[in-house]
Every structure is written in structure tokens, then in C-alpha cells.
Amino acid sequence: MRQTMKYASVFAVAALALTACGSDSADSTDTGTADGTETSTAEEASDVRVGMAYDVGGRGDQSFNDAAAAGLDQAAAEFGIETQEATATDGEPESAREERLQQLIDAGYTSIVAVGFAYAPSIAVVAPQNPDVHFALIDSTDYEGENVANLVFAEEEGSFLVGAAAALKTRTDNVGFIGGVQTPLIEKFEAGYIAGAQEINPDIEIQRTYLTQPPDFSGFGDPAKGKTAAEGMYQSGADVIYHAAGGSGGGVFTAASEANTMAIGVDSDQAKTAAPEVQDVIITSMIKKVDVAVYEFLKAEVEGNFQAGPQVFDLAGGGVDYSTTGGKVDDIKDQLDELKQQIIDGEITVPSTPES
Amino acid sequence: MSTPTLQTPPVEPAEAPPAPRRRRIPLWFWPAGFLAAVFVLAVLRVVTGADDIASSGVIGAAIALAVPIGLAGLGGLWSERAGVVNIGLEGMMILGTWGAGFFGYYMGPWAGIVGGMLCGIVGGLIHATATVIFGVDHIVSGVALNITALGIAKYLAARFFSDLPGGGPTQSPPLPSLPRFSVPGLSEQMARLEAREIFFLSDLAGVIGGFTTNISAFTIIAVLLFIGTFFVLWRTAFGLRLRSCGESPVAAETLGVNVIRYKFIAVCTSGALAGMGGAFLALVAANIYRDGQTGGRGYIGLAAMIFGNWRPGGLAAGSLLFGYTDAARLRGGGTVHALLLLVAVILLVVGAWQLKRNNRVQGITSLVVATGAALWYFSTDSVPGELAAATPYVTTLLVLAFASQRLRMPAADGQIYRKGEGH
Numbered sequence: 215m216r217q218t219m220k221y222a223s224v225f226a227v228a229a230l231a232l233t234a235c236g237s238d239s240a241d242s243t244d245t246g247t248a249d250g251t252e253t254s255t256a257e258e259a260s261d262v263r264v265g266m267a268y269d270v271g272g273r274g275d276q277s278f279n280d281a282a283a284a285g286l287d288q289a290a291a292e293f294g295i296e297t298q299e300a301t302a303t304d305g306e307p308e309s310a311r312e313e314r315l316q317q318l319i320d321a322g323y324t325s326i327v328a329v330g331f332a333y334a335p336s337i338a339v340v341a342p343q344n345p346d347v348h349f350a351l352i353d354s355t356d357y358e359g360e361n362v363a364n365l366v367f368a369e370e371e372g373s374f375l376v377g378a379a380a381a382l383k384t385r386t387d388n389v390g391f392i393g394g395v396q397t398p399l400i401e402k403f404e405a406g407y408i409a410g411a412q413e414i415n416p417d418i419e420i421q422r423t424y425l426t427q428p429p430d431f432s433g434f435g436d437p438a439k440g441k442t443a444a445e446g447m448y449q450s451g452a453d454v455i456y457h458a459a460g461g462s463g464g465g466v467f468t469a470a471s472e473a474n475t476m477a478i479g480v481d482s483d484q485a486k487t488a489a490p491e492v493q494d495v496i497i498t499s500m501i502k503k504v505d506v507a508v509y510e511f512l513k514a515e516v517e518g519n520f521q522a523g524p525q526v527f528d529l530a531g532g533g534v535d536y537s538t539t540g541g542k543v544d545d546i547k548d549q550l551d552e553l554k555q556q557i558i559d560g561e562i563t564v565p566s567t568p569e570s
Numbered sequence: 571m572s573t574p575t576l577q578t579p580p581v582e583p584a585e586a587p588p589a590p591r592r593r594r595i596p597l598w599f600w601p602a603g604f605l606a607a608v609f610v611l612a613v614l615r616v617v618t619g620a621d622d623i624a625s626s627g628v629i630g631a632a633i634a635l636a637v638p639i640g641l642a643g644l645g646g647l648w649s650e651r652a653g654v655v656n657i658g659l660e661g662m663m664i665l666g667t668w669g670a671g672f673f674g675y676y677m678g679p680w681a682g683i684v685g686g687m688l689c690g691i692v693g694g695l696i697h698a699t700a701t702v703i704f705g706v707d708h709i710v711s712g713v714a715l716n717i718t719a720l721g722i723a724k725y726l727a728a729r730f731f732s733d734l735p736g737g738g739p740t741q742s743p744p745l746p747s748l749p750r751f752s753v754p755g756l757s758e759q760m761a762r763l764e765a766r767e768i769f770f771l772s773d774l775a776g777v778i779g780g781f782t783t784n785i786s787a788f789t790i791i792a793v794l795l796f797i798g799t800f801f802v803l804w805r806t807a808f809g810l811r812l813r814s815c816g817e818s819p820v821a822a823e824t825l826g827v828n829v830i831r832y833k834f835i836a837v838c839t840s841g842a843l844a845g846m847g848g849a850f851l852a853l854v855a856a857n858i859y860r861d862g863q864t865g866g867r868g869y870i871g872l873a874a875m876i877f878g879n880w881r882p883g884g885l886a887a888g889s890l891l892f893g894y895t896d897a898a899r900l901r902g903g904g905t906v907h908a909l910l911l912l913v914a915v916i917l918l919v920v921g922a923w924q925l926k927r928n929n930r931v932q933g934i935t936s937l938v939v940a941t942g943a944a945l946w947y948f949s950t951d952s953v954p955g956e957l958a959a960a961t962p963y964v965t966t967l968l969v970l971a972f973a974s975q976r977l978r979m980p981a982a983d984g985q986i987y988r989k990g991e992g993h
């Protein structure tokens with residue numbers, strides 16, 4: 215009996231650790247389907263052949279991957295390029311990602327788009343082996359190479375604007391930030407938000423928290439945690455909360471709706487995509503235009519203008535922005551646009567790491 | 571959840587002279603203990619300035635986080651009392667979240683509860699068939715179930731939620747919500763008293779208010795299930811037979827108990843309860859089905875069950891403790907940091923007591939840990955998030971370390987039973 219208990223506890227711990235490692239994607243945690251195929255050809259076909267490797271979730275996740283897919287669709291329709299898509303499965307080994315990329319290359323696809331920072335290690339292996347193939351790596355500069363374009367976003371600049379919006383909208387001078395998992399990527403959102411709020415009101419109180427710490431990535435998919443954290447912030451006086459917590463954000467919106475307060479969405483225009491009964495509490499969203507990045511990369515490919523190295527999609531380039539759906543920020547739009555212009559002109563520099 | 575908790579455990583069958591029965595704890599102990607606990611929290615609040623420590627908000631959040639853990643643990647309790655180790659609780663919970671999402675969306679929240687239960691039973695049936703009928707190792711079957719259930723739920727979600735408005739391959743559309751209740755009169759009074767910030771009285775009002783305000787109907791069902799479990803397992807012939815299967819199946823068999831049937835029923839009930847835990851997550855805690863939303867709560871439920879010494883009352887206390895630490899961490903406000911001081915003081919007392927009883931090793935360990943916690947408290951302003959997240963696990967470890975001699979699992983727990991092999 216003691217033996218069994220020992221084994222049971224060992225397995226319980228192992229299982230815990232394994233589940234924590236299981237989900238490895240930031241903006242999406244979802245079904246791992248087998249490789250999907252989609253081929254499209256338009257009238258004036260280009261000879262660029264695009265292989266698209268999605269992160270866990272793939273096409274149809276209403277979030278990060280879908281945004282990338284939208285960019286691909288737009289480019290495919292416009293330039294008539296041939297495309298092939300493949301999707302990562304949850305909890306797969308690193309080698310599976312390498313194989314996925316290599317299979318696309320073996321099938322003759324010479325422009326590979328890897329969606330999500332989780333692909334960085336496998337690009338580091340595959341890219342040097344295939345010098346003639348062009349790669350685009352989204353959200354990561356962990357590997358840079360002569361044939362790799364790193365498509366990254368200035369999330370902190372977009373977050374700065376919604377931070378300013380929060381500071382302008384709050385009636386209690388108390389705002390909140392909820393991050394899904396404390397990774398450097400999400401800390402960029404936090405840093406920009408704080409800077410934006412303090413730009414408007416240096417004495418503003420900012421509550422901030424992360425739902426989980428790596429390697430526990432459940433903070434991107436646990437609405438109950440999001441709701442609990444948001445309730446705590448609202449009850450301690452905050453009346454606007456910005457979340458960068460993926461699927462946990464739904465809980466933040468629910469809490470805002472129950473407390474009759476305000477919330478700010480992330481990645482896409484959530485006043486359009488969130489559940490209908492909570493759309494009303496979303497005053498604005500920090501939009502990250504992954505579709506634009508993918509489209510621009512493919513456009514450059516078609517035109518033969520491949521450019522290696524990091525390409526930052528910032529406010530100036532329209533890579534990040536704030537949304538105005540619902541008309542909740544119409545009254546402060548002028549101020550926000552002024553700040554936006556100041557960032558674009560370089561008068562304001564937004565930090566990308568939060569002061570501790 | 572109070573009175574039955576610390577009753578004398580059943581006398582160990584193996585021991586030759588009957589163990590001396592411990593004194594029954596008098597009834598007045600529980601309200602007095604409750605008041606004392608609140609008083610300690612009130613003092614702690616004043617000393618540390620962590621205002622959220624006994625507010626109605628944190629108590630309400632703790633209850634909402636405790637119910638899924640508690641239901642999963644209750645499932646584990648049923649199964650293990652009948653001698654089947656159930657590490658597959660997490661998988662059954664996952665099936666429950668999907669069931670609640672599917673049936674809840676189409677047929678309303680009450681059907682969602684039933685749907686979660688039914689899907690949990692499916693998981694229970696798989697585990698029961700493997701372990702009870704085919705004699706598969708319990709751990710192997712449970713782990714297999716966890717992995718399979720994850721895949722099944724993802725497949726089903728992608729298959730049924732993708733095309734619904736507001737749904738997607740990873741999440742269901744928003745689910746209708748269950749009614750919530752407050753105790754009329756009392757909860758308003760408590761809110762008013764809490765707002766006046768009087769030492770102790772306001773803390774007491776906060777705690778009572780948290781337990782009586784805005785409580786979901788599902789929470790009430792969960793409490794009834796705890797009470798019901800106690801009565802069925804400890805006050806009926808059915809329960810006695812079921813527990814006998816976990817203590818000594820061969821003896822039960824010689825007395826005419828159909829061990830296989832009892833174990834089967836127990837594991838299926840276990841699945842139903844874990845599935846309801848999943849349903850609570852989807853219907854009440856989040857009002858949406860979302861991939862991966864169980865986040866390991868099945869395992870924490872198992873830990874809470876061990877914490878509670880395989881008894882419903884102890885399990886309830888363990889779940890509330892885990893729910894509270896989780897709520898405190900998520901809500902921030904320095905509560906976790908303040909709890910460090912509490913841990914230090916408690917360990918100091920425990921250490922002194924152990925030393926007095928000549929338990930040198932335990933006493934000195936407690937004192938050393940207490941000093942460490944105190945040093946930590948006084949030298950920092952906050953607990954890093956990584957460590958705060960581990961609070962439930964640290965609590966379980968502490969309990970296992972200091973109370974392991976008193977924990978007593980069912981004697982035949984985890985053993986594979988085959989009919990007629992006892993001869």
C-alpha cells in the first residue's frame with residue numbers, strides 16, 4: 215500500500231509536469247488536426263509557392279493563427295500563389311516541427327511562413343540546411359539568418375495607446391493589467407500599457423498580475439483564473455482592465471460585465487469577436503495585425519524583394535493599432551491619435567520591458 | 571462539512587490490541603475554532619496591512635475555485651474508498667467540461683450539469699472496465715484515460731463547436747448561467763458591517779458574507795453532494811460494503827459482497843462527480859467551454875483528498891484551503907505575502923509542541939522552516955509569482971510532511987482484485 219502511494223504520488227507529479235509542458239502556444243491552444251491541405255490558384259498565377267506552418271490551433275482559432283491565415287488568403291487571392299498549410303499538434307516533440315517544415319520544403323514550397331515563436335528552434339535547424347528557401351518567422355527574433363525574415367510587432371506601442379485610453383477613461387484613477395503567462399512577449403504588452411497610463415496620469419494606480427508562470431501555459435486558456443483575477447482588481451478599485459491572456463480573457467470580460475466596469479481586448483478587435491453579451495464592456499482593443507505582416511512578406515516574395523532579418527511592424531507601419539468599435543473611445547480619440555503621432559514621430563519612446 | 575471530519579477513524583483491522591479510541595471532539599469546538607481562525611486572520615490583516623485577507627470577495631472567489639477541486643476530490647474519494655486508485659480524475663473532468671459545454675449550449679444550464687455528469691461517467695466506465703474487469707494497473711489506466719480524454723474533448727470541440735456563432739475549435743459559445751442566491755437580509759447586513767472596517771467584526775462579516783452572498787446553485791448542489799457522500803458511505807449498509815471492498819475485498823467477498831459490482835459502481839460514481847467538477851468549471855467559473863481549462867485541477871483534487879485523509883470533511887477543508895490560496899494569489903493585494911507570516915507563526919507553535927513531546931527531528935525541522943518563512947517575510951515585499959503559484963502544492967507537501975503518520979488510506983487501495991483469488 216505504501217508502495218502504491220509512492221507510485222501514485224510520483225505519477226501525479228509527473229503528470230502535472232507533463233500537462234504543464236503540454237500546451238506550448240501563446241495565443242492559441244487548440245485541437246491538433248492532421249496536416250490540412252489547401253491549394254488555390256488564381257488567373258495570373260505567380261511561381262511563388264508558399265508553405266504555411268501554423269502553431270497549435272491552426273486555421274479557425276479566431277485569434278493568432280486565423281489572422282495569419284487571413285493574410286495568406288489575401289495574398290493568395292491577389293497574386294495567385296500556390297499554398298500548402300500544416301498545423302502543429304499540442305504537446306508534439308520539437309522534431310515534429312522540424313519535420314513539418316522540411317516536408318513542406320521537400321514538397322517544393324520555397325517560401326515558408328512559421329507562425330509563432332515556438333517555431334524558432336526548428337527554424338534554427340531547418341533554415342541553414344535549406345539556404346535557397348525563404349523563411350518568415352512570426353513573433354520571434356531568437357534565430358536570425360540570411361534566409362530568415364523575423365516578423366515581429368511593437369506590441370508595446372499599441373499597448374501604450376490602450377494604456378492611455380484606460381487612464382483617460384478611468385473614474386477611480388485605478389487600472390489593471392492581466393497577463394496570461396509571464397513571458398518576455400507578454401511583458402512587452404505590460405510595459406507599454408504602464409507607460410501609456412502614466413503618460414496621462416503619473417500618479418495612477420496600476421494593478422498587474424500574471425495568471426501563470428512558465429512552464430505552466432494554462433494561463434492562456436483558463437477563463438476561471440482570468441475571472442478571479444479580474445474580480446479581485448475590480449473589487450480593489452480598478453475600473454478598467456487590459457488583458458493579454460488569450461483564451462482566459464473571456465473570464466476578464468465576464469467579470470467586467472458583472473461588475474459593470476470596463477475592459478480592453480487584445481490581438482484582434484474583441485468588441486467584434488468576443489461573446490455578444492460582453493462586447494459592451496470592451497472599450498477598445500490593442501490590435502496586432504499578423505495578417506498585414508504575412509501579406510507584406512508574401513508580397514515581397516512575389517516581387518522578388520525578400521529581406522532577411524527582423525522587420526518590426528509598429529504603429530508607423532500600421533502593424534499595431536487600437537480599435538474604435540462600439541464608439542466607447544470616440545470622445546478621447548483626438549488625444550489618442552495625438553499620442554500615436556508622437557510615437558510615430560519618435561517624440562515618445564515606449565519601453566518594451568516593464569520596470570519590476 | 572464539520573462534525574464528521576475528525577471522528578475516530580475506523581479501527582485498523584491489522585492491529586492486534588484495539589487502538590485506544592481518541593476523545594471525541596466536542597461540538598462547541600467547531601464554532602469556537604472558526605471564530606479563532608477569523609480572529610487570527612483579523613490580527614494578520616492589521617499586522618501586515620493586506621486588506622484582502624478576509625474580505626467577502628476573496629472568500630467568494632475561494633469557494634468558486636474550491637468547488638471543482640472538491641468535486642474531483644470527492645470522485646477520487648468514492649473510487650479509492652472502494653479500492654481503485656483514480657488518477658484519471660483529470661481526464662474525467664475534461665470530458666465533463668465538454669459535456670457541460672455541449673448540453674449546456676443546446677439544452678440549458680441544468681442539462682449542462684447532467685451532460686457533464688454523463689460524460690464523466692463515460693470516463694468512469696472506461697476506467698472501471700479496465701481496472702475492475704480486466705485488472706489493468708490502476709495508474710496505467712488512469713494516465714491513459716487522462717491522455718485519451720484530452721484528445722477526445724479536443725476532437726469533439728472542434729467537431730461540434732467550430733461552426734456555432736461565438737464558438738470555435740477551441741471553445742464553445744457562451745453558456746447560459748445558473749441562478750445565484752444570497753441569504754436575504756443577512757448578506758446585506760454583512761456587507762454593511764464589512765464596509766465599516768471594525769477590527770474582527772468586519773472580518774467576521776466578510777467571511778460570513780462570502781459564504782452567503784451570490785452563491786451559485788451549483789455550489790449548493792456540491793455541498794449537498796458532500797453531505798450525501800458522508801451519509802451514503804458511512805451511514806448505510808451499501809456504504810459499509812463499498813468501503814469494505816477498499817479495505818479487504820477478500821473478506822468482503824467471503825461475506826457475500828459482490829466486490830466487482832461495488833467497485834464498478836464506485837468508479838462510475840467517481841466519474842460522475844469528477845465530470846460535475848468539470849461542468850462547474852465550464853458553467854459557473856467561466857461560462858464557456860475552453861480547451862485545457864481544467865488546468866490540472868483533477869490532480870489537485872487528488873491532493874486535497876489525501877490532505878483530507880480520505881474523508882469528506884477533510885477533503886472539503888483541503889479544497890477550501892487550496893481554493894483560498896489560489897484566490898489569494900490571483901487577486902493579488904499582498905495576501906500571499908501576508909500568509910508567509912502566518913505559516914511562520916503556525917510552524918513555530920507546531921515546532922515548540924513537537925519538541926515538548928520529544929519529537930526532536932520534526933520539532934527542529936518546523937522551527938527551521940518557521941525561521942526561514944519569517945526571514946523571507948521580513949526581507950521582502952512580495953512573493954514572486956512563480957512561487958505563489960506553487961502554494962497549493964507546498965501546502966500539500968507540508969501537510970504530508972507533518973501529518974503523514976496520521977493519514978490512513980484504505981488498506982487495499984490500488985491493489986488489483988480478482989474474484990475468487992483469496993482462497
